[in-house]
Amino acid sequence: MKCPSCGEPESKVIDSRSLGDEIRRRRECIKCRFRFTTYERLQNRSLYIIKKDGRREEFDRDKLFSGIRKACEKRPMPTGTIEKLVENIEVDLYSLGKTEIPSSHIGKSVVSRLAEIDHIAYIRFASVYYEFSDISALKQAVDTLIDSKSGAPLSGQLPLINAAEIARQKRRSKQR
Numbered sequence: 809m810k811c812p813s814c815g816e817p818e819s820k821v822i823d824s825r826s827l828g829d830e831i832r833r834r835r836e837c838i839k840c841r842f843r844f845t846t847y848e849r850l851q852n853r854s855l856y857i858i859k860k861d862g863r864r865e866e867f868d869r870d871k872l873f874s875g876i877r878k879a880c881e882k883r884p885m886p887t888g889t890i891e892k893l894v895e896n897i898e899v900d901l902y903s904l905g906k907t908e909i910p911s912s913h914i915g916k917s918v919v920s921r922l923a924e925i926d927h928i929a930y931i932r933f934a935s936v937y938y939e940f941s942d943i944s945a946l947k948q949a950v951d952t953l954i955d956s957k958s959g960a961p962l963s964g965q966l967p968l969i970n971a972a973e974i975a976r977q978k979r980r981s982k983q984r
């Protein structure tokens with residue numbers, strides 16, 4: 809921070825005080841001894857998403873929001889459901905304390921939460937996220953939901969992920 813009086817870049821801190829989420833520093837120019845004040849505020853840590861192809865992209869809350877909103881289109885949900893969902897996912901991501909998170913982690917987080925909120929939205933999001941390769945993979949996902957509805961424990965939904973993984977593996981091996 810340049811001295812406002814003479815433009816000297818160096819200054820020494822003669823006093824600093826914490827004011828909640830910011831720190832006030834009293835500075836003195838080392839050249840002309842002019843005194844001035846700066847405020848330092850913590851900026852939200854940026855979070856990077858590692859995409860499937862290995863590229864990194866800054867976490868985009870709006871993008872997450874619109875992806876979920878699309879899946880939830882015309883579904884009967886209380887106002888604020890999507891906002892709350894995005895907020896919870898965001899808190900989860902930041903609480904991992906990492907600067908880079910694989911996109912698959914976010915996908916799984918959305919999928920598992922949507923499964924608890926709305927099954928149609930869940931299938932919509934999962935079909936995009938897991939890229940169901942054919943109708944049988946989709947059918948399997950629906951069957952899994954129906955099974956879990958008929959009293960199976962929540963873990964009964966795990967085969968969906970496995971089925972999708974299997975489908976993906978299949979596709980991968982085809983590509984080779």
Ligand SMILES: [Zn+2]
Nearest residue numbers: 811814837840
């Ligand atoms: Zn100065």
